[in-house]
Amino acid sequence: MITKSRLQNLARQHGTPLFVIDHDALRKVYREFKKHLPRVQAYYAVKANPDPMIVRTLFEEGASFDVASMPEFKIVYQNIRHLPAKQRQDWIWDKIIYANPTKPTDTLEELNRYKPLVTFDNREEIHKIKRHAPDAGLALRLKVPNTGAMVELSSKFGASPGEAVDLILEADRLGLTVEGISFHVGSQTTNFENYVQALSLTAGVFQEARSRGYTKMNLLDIGGGFPAPYDASVRPFAELAKVINTELDRLFPADIQVLAEPGRFFAAVCGTSVSSIIGKAVRDGKTCYYINDGVYHTYSGVIFDHCKYPVHAFKKGPTSICSVFGPTCDALDVVSMAENLPELERGDLVYSVNIGAYSHASSTWFNGFPPAKVVHANR
Numbered sequence: 001m002i003t004k005s006r007l008q009n010l011a012r013q014h015g016t017p018l019f020v021i022d023h024d025a026l027r028k029v030y031r032e033f034k035k036h037l038p039r040v041q042a043y044y045a046v047k048a049n050p051d052p053m054i055v056r057t058l059f060e061e062g063a064s065f066d067v068a069s070m071p072e073f074k075i076v077y078q079n080i081r082h083l084p085a086k087q088r089q090d091w092i093w094d095k096i097i098y099a100n101p102t103k104p105t106d107t108l109e110e111l112n113r114y115k116p117l118v119t120f121d122n123r124e125e126i127h128k129i130k131r132h133a134p135d136a137g138l139a140l141r142l143k144v145p146n147t148g149a150m151v152e153l154s155s156k157f158g159a160s161p162g163e164a165v166d167l168i169l170e171a172d173r174l175g176l177t178v179e180g181i182s183f184h185v186g187s188q189t190t191n192f193e194n195y196v197q198a199l200s201l202t203a204g205v206f207q208e209a210r211s212r213g214y215t216k217m218n219l220l221d222i223g224g225g226f227p228a229p230y231d232a233s234v235r236p237f238a239e240l241a242k243v244i245n246t247e248l249d250r251l252f253p254a255d256i257q258v259l260a261e262p263g264r265f266f267a268a269v270c271g272t273s274v275s276s277i278i279g280k281a282v283r284d285g286k287t288c289y290y291i292n293d294g295v296y297h298t299y300s301g302v303i304f305d306h307c308k309y310p311v312h313a314f315k316k317g318p319t320s321i322c323s324v325f326g327p328t329c330d331a332l333d334v335v336s337m338a339e340n341l342p343e344l345e346r347g348d349l350v351y352s353v354n355i356g357a358y359s360h361a362s363s364t365w366f367n368g369f370p371p372a373k374v375v376h377a378n379r
């Protein structure tokens, strides 16, 4: 954990807004995942935070990677480009999944030479893959309930269980190999029942495929959705892992390869933002602080990720309910309408923890304000 005085020192040294990535926290959460889900290989979902040093640290820990665009693929590829071709190819095949069910044809053409595993969820995509990336391996993305997830994905992605095996057989007829099945229960899933239902649906599709003569599937991808500990209402990861392990052992033979695609769970806890008060006003009796980071920048999760990030002061003192606004001219740029903060002055620092996922990744240059400067701690 980075101490408050270290955060303040980093802010003094580098200026604000600052985005601090703690690589000790990253290693710790990766190891926690491995410890509680020993059957599951973790493919870090790069989109949660594509910082190349995050990818590097996880690479060194032995992680695999879920990428969803060509630039994300290249960030991961940087780490293996020095390997001999054969080893590089084996690594890609073993450790990368291109998990965007809908891929542009030029991306498929570029991907084909790397022969990666790619997901799909409809007939059109099968024919596109056949034509533009015939050497790729396939995983069917199944539609599963996303009930109670903070970010729901089931309306945009996934084949329904009823059509799943027809699609698998269609790909097979075209000479493609469907290696297995993937799903995503929705991001920040605190309803553990989603995993139970998804695993049971998937086991049903495995069974139907076998009974209809398709026996080449040996891969189960349980996706992302593992909840970050944003507040005390999120039950410990160990509890979720126990639920998942029980279902895996009950429903799937030991020789099925199981993988997962945690994004938020790895990235969230390793990021802390530090910003400065740049202005202060009292409106309708309420103190409003203007800081030099906001929803077009590190706090983008407030808009895109349905997320809230408490803003803390380093200063102590009696608090009152305040508003915290970002620096841009847009009225949408509201970090929070209700934060308990002490009396602060221009130049004072504030910070938010657990802000590593879907935050800096979606920063813009809106209004001319650049994304927060990234610093790496404990790398």
Ligand SMILES: *Cc1c(COP(=O)(O)O)cnc(C)c1O
Pocket: 045, 047, 048, 066, 099, 100, 184, 186, 187, 188, 223, 224, 225, 226, 261, 262, 263, 264, 265
């Ligand atoms: C975004 C995404 C993930 C990561 O999800 P988290 O909820 O951040 O763990 C994993 N797999 C796919 C296919 C995704 O789109």
